[in-house]
Amino acid sequence: MREIDCRKIADAVAELCVEANYRLGEDVLKALRNAREREVSPLGKEILDQILENAEIARQERMPLCQDTGMVVVFLELGQEVHIVGGDLYEAINEGVRKGYSEGYLRSSVVAKPFSDRVNTGDNTPAVIYTDIVSGDELRIVVLPKGGGSENMSYLAMLSPAAGRQGVIDFVVKCVDRSGANPCPPIIVGVGIGGTAEKAMLIAKKALLRPVGEPNPDPEVAELEVEILERVNELGIGPQGFGGRITALAVHVETFPCHIASLPVAVNLQCHSARHKEVTL
Amino acid sequence: MKITTPLTDEVIEKLHAGDRVTITGIIYAGRDATHKRFIEALERGEPLPFDPKGQIIYYMGPSPAPPGKPIGSAGPTTSYRMDPYTPRMLEQGLKGMIGKGNRSSKVREALRRHKAVYFAAIGGAAALIAKSIRRAEAIAYEELGTEALWRLEVEDFPAIVVNDIYGGDAYEEGKARYQTTKSR
Numbered sequence: 351m352r353e354i355d356c357r358k359i360a361d362a363v364a365e366l367c368v369e370a371n372y373r374l375g376e377d378v379l380k381a382l383r384n385a386r387e388r389e390v391s392p393l394g395k396e397i398l399d400q401i402l403e404n405a406e407i408a409r410q411e412r413m414p415l416c417q418d419t420g421m422v423v424v425f426l427e428l429g430q431e432v433h434i435v436g437g438d439l440y441e442a443i444n445e446g447v448r449k450g451y452s453e454g455y456l457r458s459s460v461v462a463k464p465f466s467d468r469v470n471t472g473d474n475t476p477a478v479i480y481t482d483i484v485s486g487d488e489l490r491i492v493v494l495p496k497g498g499g500s501e502n503m504s505y506l507a508m509l510s511p512a513a514g515r516q517g518v519i520d521f522v523v524k525c526v527d528r529s530g531a532n533p534c535p536p537i538i539v540g541v542g543i544g545g546t547a548e549k550a551m552l553i554a555k556k557a558l559l560r561p562v563g564e565p566n567p568d569p570e571v572a573e574l575e576v577e578i579l580e581r582v583n584e585l586g587i588g589p590q591g592f593g594g595r596i597t598a599l600a601v602h603v604e605t606f607p608c609h610i611a612s613l614p615v616a617v618n619l620q621c622h623s624a625r626h627k628e629v630t631l
Numbered sequence: 632m633k634i635t636t637p638l639t640d641e642v643i644e645k646l647h648a649g650d651r652v653t654i655t656g657i658i659y660a661g662r663d664a665t666h667k668r669f670i671e672a673l674e675r676g677e678p679l680p681f682d683p684k685g686q687i688i689y690y691m692g693p694s695p696a697p698p699g700k701p702i703g704s705a706g707p708t709t710s711y712r713m714d715p716y717t718p719r720m721l722e723q724g725l726k727g728m729i730g731k732g733n734r735s736s737k738v739r740e741a742l743r744r745h746k747a748v749y750f751a752a753i754g755g756a757a758a759l760i761a762k763s764i765r766r767a768e769a770i771a772y773e774e775l776g777t778e779a780l781w782r783l784e785v786e787d788f789p790a791i792v793v794n795d796i797y798g799g800d801a802y803e804e805g806k807a808r809y810q811t812t813k814s815r
Contacts (some may be wrong), residue, residue: 593805
C-alpha cells in the first residue's frame, strides 16, 4: 500500500497543463521539421516554418502554442496498491486544472449545458478523466489539452465486417478529406478499430499519445498505418489546407477485439499543436 | 500586399485567392457566442455594438494576456461555425473576415454579392500572430470572457486571401495542385 496525497496530484496536474500548452514535445518538433524538408509546396513550407517559429516563441516567452488551450483530457493509470489520501481524486484533478489554467494564463474554454445557455465555467473545468486500474503502486497521469477544432473533426462508423481492411482505409481517408483545413493540418490521425462504439472512440484518442510516427508494435497494424498515411497524403490538402504533400505527420492505429457482428472504426484527429505531458507519481 | 482598414471596394477588387496580405489598422474579433448575440440584436431591431461597415471581423477568442502583453495567444478559430451568421453580417456592410477552414457555398455566394473577402490566418501559430496585435480591448459582451467582442489594433497582421469576389478559392486551388489520387 502506498499513499499518494491529493495535494501532490493537484500540483502535478497544474504543472502538466501549463507545460503541455507552452512546450511542444520533441517528437512533434522533429516530425514538423521532417515535414518541412519533405513538403514540396512553397507556401506549405512557409507555413511549417511559421508553426516551428511559433513553437519557439511559445517556449521562450511562456505563451500558449495555441489560443485554444483545450478541454483537458486526463488519462490515469492507478496502481492497485495506491491509496489516495487527502481528498477526492477527481476533485484533485479538477483543482489542478483550475490552478494550471489560472496561473498559466490559459484560456477557459469550457461551457456547462452544451445545448442550452452555454455559460463558460470560468476555470476550464471539468476535465474529462479516464482511469485504468493497473498493477503496482504508482499513479501515472497523462494530460492532453484537446482543442475544439480538431476534436470537432471526430468520426465513428459501425462498419459491416464485410467492409474489411479496405473499408477501414476508405473510411479513414474519407474522414480526413471531409475535414480539410478545419483540424489545422498537418495532423496526426488517431484511429481506433474494434471494441464497442465508445471504446473505439476512446482508443482512437489514446492513439494520439504515442510518440509521433512510432509504429504500432503489431506488424500487421503498422502496415495498415503506413498505407493509410500514404493515402491521406495523396489527398493534397497540405499544411493549413492550402495544398501540399504533407497533410498528416503520422497515422496511429489502436485495435481491440470486437463483436462478431461489428467492425467499429473511430477517427480522432490531432492538430499540429500535439500537446500532452505526463508524470508518474 | 499591405492593406489597411476600413476595406474599400477598390482594395477588395484587387484581391485574389492566394494573395498574401498584411493588415494594419483596427479589426474586430468575435466568434460563436458573439455572433449569436449580433443576430439576436438585429432580430430585435437593435444596433450592433460596433459599426461593421467596411470592417474586418477576426474569428478569434484569445488566451488571457500575461502581464506586460496586450493580448495572449491569438490565432484563428474554425470559420464554418460562423457560416449561419455571415450572410446577415455581410448585409450590414462587413467587408472582411479572417479565420481558417473553408466556407459554405452560401457564404461564398454572399461574398461575391456583397463584395467582401474571406482571409485565413495560420491556425495554431497563435503566439506568433499575437505579435502583430498592438492593443486589445473587450468592447462588448465582456461577460462572455474570451468570446467577447474585441477591438484590436493590428500592425502587419499576416493573412492569406481564401475567397475573393471572383469565385476563387485558395483551398480548392491548392488541393487540386497537389492531390495525386482522386478521393473516393
